[in-house]
Amino acid sequence: MAKRRVTIRDVAKKAGVSTATVSRVLNNSRRVHYRTRRLVEDACRELGFYRDPIAAALRTGKSNTVHLLIERFDGSFIPDILVGIESKADREGYRLLVSKLDTAQKDVWEPGNQYIDGIIVISDAVHNLNLSEVAGQDNLPLICVYSYSQDPGFPCVLPDDYQGAYLAVQHLAEIGCKGVAFISGPPDWPASQDRLQGYKQAVKDFALREDPDLIEVGDWTMASGYEACRRLLEKAAFDGLFAGNDPMAVGAIDALREHGLEIPKDVAVVGFDDDALCRYVRPTLTSIAMPLKELGEAAMETLISMIKNGGQLCQSEQVTKLPCVLRERDSTKGKAFGVI
Amino acid sequence: MAKRRVTIRDVAKKAGVSTATVSRVLNNSRRVHYRTRRLVEDACRELGFYRDPIAAALRTGKSNTVHLLIERFDGSFIPDILVGIESKADREGYRLLVSKLDTAQKDVWEPGNQYIDGIIVISDAVHNLNLSEVAGQDNLPLICVYSYSQDPGFPCVLPDDYQGAYLAVQHLAEIGCKGVAFISGPPDWPASQDRLQGYKQAVKDFALREDPDLIEVGDWTMASGYEACRRLLEKAAFDGLFAGNDPMAVGAIDALREHGLEIPKDVAVVGFDDDALCRYVRPTLTSIAMPLKELGEAAMETLISMIKNGGQLCQSEQVTKLPCVLRERDSTKGKAFGVI
DNA sequence: CAGCAAAATGTAATCGATACCACAATTCTC
DNA sequence: GAGAATTGTGGTATCGATTACATTTTGCTG
Structure with a gap:
């Protein structure tokens, strides 16, 4: 009944290679022979294998997950921003975790740390918020949408x-x-x-x-x-x-x-x-x-570039303004x- | 610079106990002496320790995460439902992952599997959707909000x-x-x-x-x-x-x-x-x-009970209708x- | 074909927390 | 007070994928 999960090891056995090789195939590492790759891919398909993102995240420290901190879910501008964020995130292979901003602040926050690669704050009133505190001691990449980030350390994307x-x-x-x-x-x-x-x-x-x-x-x-x-x-x-x-x-x-x-x-x-x-x-x-959807897209895009850039650094502007129509x-x- | 993460092992050493004991304290397992618990808690605090949810999830197979599948983010009824879901999730210690329904369907889906403990589908038109496919081969607990689940295997919560x-x-x-x-x-x-x-x-x-x-x-x-x-x-x-x-x-x-x-x-x-x-x-x-907020709360509540119940089983009604005003x-x- | 670089693959440690098992310490029970 | 039951703790394998390092295979050059 309780079928055990298909692991990388099963695939390795089936394909007649080592787990390392399977992992290489999974991560598109070059350095894998054409034929071997084929073998592994077939085995994956036949076994219905999907890599466990949790295990991968544990090992690599990267979860491919972005945390959305939303001040009020029922703000009228939220949905369209989400549409933009989601489409970008989807395309780039990021998962989205959401919380209410105050929820996150109190205590669920720190524990959730390390679980995520970056943070997007969606709020129309960031004034009263200490962003570097939100970014945590790991100083995760963080970006604000819709409002200025008072703290100059963090970029923001907002309507003009x-x-x-x-x-x-x-x-x-x-x-x-x-x-x-x-x-x-x-x-x-x-x-x-x-x-x-x-x-x-x-x-x-x-x-x-x-x-x-x-x-x-x-x-x-x-x-x-x-x-x-x-x-x-x-x-x-x-x-x-x-x-x-x-x-x-x-x-x-x-x-x-x-x-x-x-x-x-x-x-x-x-x-x-x-x-x-x-x-x-x-x-x-x-x-x-x-340009709400565009704000979301731009924010996600910038955040991803920050993440890939290995931290805060990022060449785009600190403040991005998108035109209204x-x-x-x-x-x-x-x-x-x-x-x- | 790159401070290593504070692990359970560090805490164990500081408190002069084993990692097993620390883990027990963390999970509120009884079977820990009052004094020992105190010791461990102090150590945690002093070291600023927070359990890594990823590692825990890998080991236990439970991620304390619920996946929200939303048909359209800009549906007018979505935000208030989210408010309800979020408040409940927060209180119960669950994280929320969100995707657009079609995104989830195509391919990001299966990989995301196992990453989550349950699924909430928010849509006004589930008719054309194969829910058991969404629930995946693991047949994860799944519940629909706002619309009927055509498939009788899955409960739903909707306005009356x-x-x-x-x-x-x-x-x-x-x-x-x-x-x-x-x-x-x-x-x-x-x-x-x-x-x-x-x-x-x-x-x-x-x-x-x-x-x-x-x-x-x-x-x-x-x-x-x-x-x-x-x-x-x-x-x-x-x-x-x-x-x-x-x-x-x-x-x-x-x-x-x-x-x-x-x-x-x-x-x-x-x-x-x-x-x-x-x-x-x-x-x-x-x-x-x-009663949108209430729908969200009820859905989350039922889902959690299903999760704790170890699967589909759950004593509440298959269809829950909440009154309008x-x-x-x-x-x-x-x-x-x-x-x- | 020796000799060496580059490419392909394998071995095994590791990420951090959990939990099974074993054992010690304590409390009961008659 | 001997044996049983209960409680508290430690040792360590494990979850599944990644990756540093080791090893083998292949490809070339002279």
Whole structure:
């Protein structure tokens, strides 16, 4: 019943060679005669042999496994990043272990050490995290996705928030807006700061109205977007609105409508993140899409190169920013014509 | 520089005992003298020792690792299920390995075998999947979440679609609807069938109008919900609408509005899944929330019990259904009063 | 064909923890 | 208090693959 596992030894016997040779074949070491290789491969197939990765890992100290530390599984940006990571990992023969970030921090952590070749931290708020502690005493290769790694020792891959915001404002300018308001996320988020800079630069470049009253702050929630927009409406007039994320855009749209304004005729609106919700709200919401899948791929790729490079060293940039793209929908479509 | 790993042997030497004893302490085996245990624990702490899980796994054949096979990382229901799985896994000391289902199927699969103690398949369409093949020749413990496992050999944990649909219709009846239409998902999905049954039973139980013209079929997309609703509007009158999922509900609302109907005054609408979008569309959408986190927890729990039970055997049900709950929002709120 | 380098293969130690077996020390039992 | 039962510990083979080192085979050169 309990069939014993087929080991390298069984294969060796069947093929009439030594285990060393079988191992060489398995690892594609050159230095194996063509005929012998053939013999071994056949034996493997006939016996249905598969190398036990655990034994290999024990011996070599390499597990071909990357540990994903995720802050919140239900972050809206997580799934697409995972898609990117997974596809790369698959192609490169890496396994993926996942944990919640705080779980990992407490104690499961250290024991899990040595089990893995590298770490990817996925979080939108790494600020309060000591990365070198996470990397452990072995100082494993580690990379952050989606957020800056405060610690300069570790590379990170993130969306180009500056460029994304610029793109949003550029789009609003191009469809004819003259005054574009901005609802920022909390100022202590690096992403908020970058987006604000992008907004300001675009306002300048496209000769839009520059006015501090056109800027308000929210906390990423729909409710805060609503409130921020109401404050904006009291202070200034504008025909374009750029919100730091999609829920705030939705809240803002509520406020605009309450104020008797039509979207996009009176005010065109652009959100950020290209959440699924953009396709469901009315009007559908133009938004800036982050290159999430690409972030995942880039992170995995860089990490693998670090691993192969035997440690931290790696020639690519410490900070990699990938460009966002605009997804045009009804909240900005036809604005220009409506005005004419 | 390259500090050698602290091994059980180092601990043994420091504590003045044998490695066997250290191992016993590590595994909480009774049969160790109080004083000795103390000695060993101190040594561990001082040396900063952590057991190498790889070596342990090799020796014992148990890796304390569960393999998650996910059909699509970007399925909207995945994240919350993961939350449930993770919390349970963490508490029970299991590691989680993830792969995309098709990745796993092709070839990475078999090699990964033996590396894991059990498998969780997360998919909404297991129909076309040979589970016993997935379980491998070792016939590893395997459990499905979210969908039926066609193969009766494997248990599954899923939301109670029947009860959820019943709940939706019950709610509509309770706020005063007399004729409730239903937009079903594709009929070949087990979930669709269950929801249809729940709808029918509730229609009967609450003495709502029974009429085949009140039922239409969509394909889960917003566009199909729109079309289905238009067909409904041509065939019959109704003052309540239950959609098989949220995007279809959104599409249906578009059609209703186009037809000059107000939500919820003229038609109250309930969706299914309690997608994030429910909070962002206008009016906000009442929906049936599946117990996703609980599904994950239950699956992990059952799987662990199977693992400990030494295989497939397990006393719990083959099919576990967990109840859904209603999340009331504006698309049904105040309907009764509006009517009065 | 001797002589030597290069290529192919074999031998066996090793990674780190576990667990079987044996033995010693202690506690019961009558 | 002798013998049995129980408890605590140590020695060491073992899990399965890798790899340093040793050894054999092959291929060439002069």
